[in-house]
Amino acid sequence: MFEFLQTPVGPLPLADWISWICIVIGAFFAIVGAVGIVRFPDVFSRMHGAGMVDTMGINMILVGLMFQADEWIVIVKLGLILLFIFFTSPTTTFALARAAIHGGVNPGPKADEPHKTAKQETTSSNT
Numbered sequence: 001m002f003e004f005l006q007t008p009v010g011p012l013p014l015a016d017w018i019s020w021i022c023i024v025i026g027a028f029f030a031i032v033g034a035v036g037i038v039r040f041p042d043v044f045s046r047m048h049g050a051g052m053v054d055t056m057g058i059n060m061i062l063v064g065l066m067f068q069a070d071e072w073i074v075i076v077k078l079g080l081i082l083l084f085i086f087f088t089s090p091t092t093t094f095a096l097a098r099a100a101i102h103g104g105v106n107p108g109p110k111a112d113e114p115h116k117t118a119k120q121e122t123t124s125s126n127t
Contacts, residue, residue, distance in 0.1 A: 015067045015068070016068075018064075018067050019064045019065070019067035019068045020064065022060050022061070022063045022064030022067065023060070023061055023064035023065070025060045026057045026058065026059070026060030026061035026062075026063075026064060027057065027061065028057070029054070029056045029057030029060060030053075030061070032049075032053055032057075033049045033050060033052075033053035033054035033056075033057055034049075034054070036048070036049025036050075036053060037049045042107075043100050044100070044105075044107050047093045047096055047097055048093070050089075050093060051089055051090050051093025052090065052093075054089070055085060055086065055089040055090060059082055059085065059086060062078050062079075062081060062082045063082070065078055066078050066079065
């Protein structure tokens with residue numbers, strides 16, 4: 001049915017090119033999400049990195065793996081995993097954000113503390 005995916009494009013079939021492009025894009029998003037979890041300043045920003053960016057990365061990796069699969073059952077299983085992650089990861093992030101708000105975590109900067117940029121922080125600590 002999808003014989004055109006086996007058409008050679010350079011040294012690899014078309015399916016392998018699509019697969020590797022999706023896997024590399026997914027790995028990039030997963031790494032960016034992981035860096036965002038470490039570097040973002042507050043709980044809600046970190047949850048965004050975990051819930052949105054990592055979901056995109058995992059889904060792209062799964063799509064890339066679908067192009068590598070030879071059997072339909074493997075593709076169906078990967079598709080079910082993709083749907084599960086697509087719906088549960090943002091839902092879990094939303095539930096965590098609601099729990100943080102109910103737990104007393106303030107979603108914005110504190111009212112008594114002025115917002116400083118990174119440049120202002122480095123110049124004030126040097127003087």
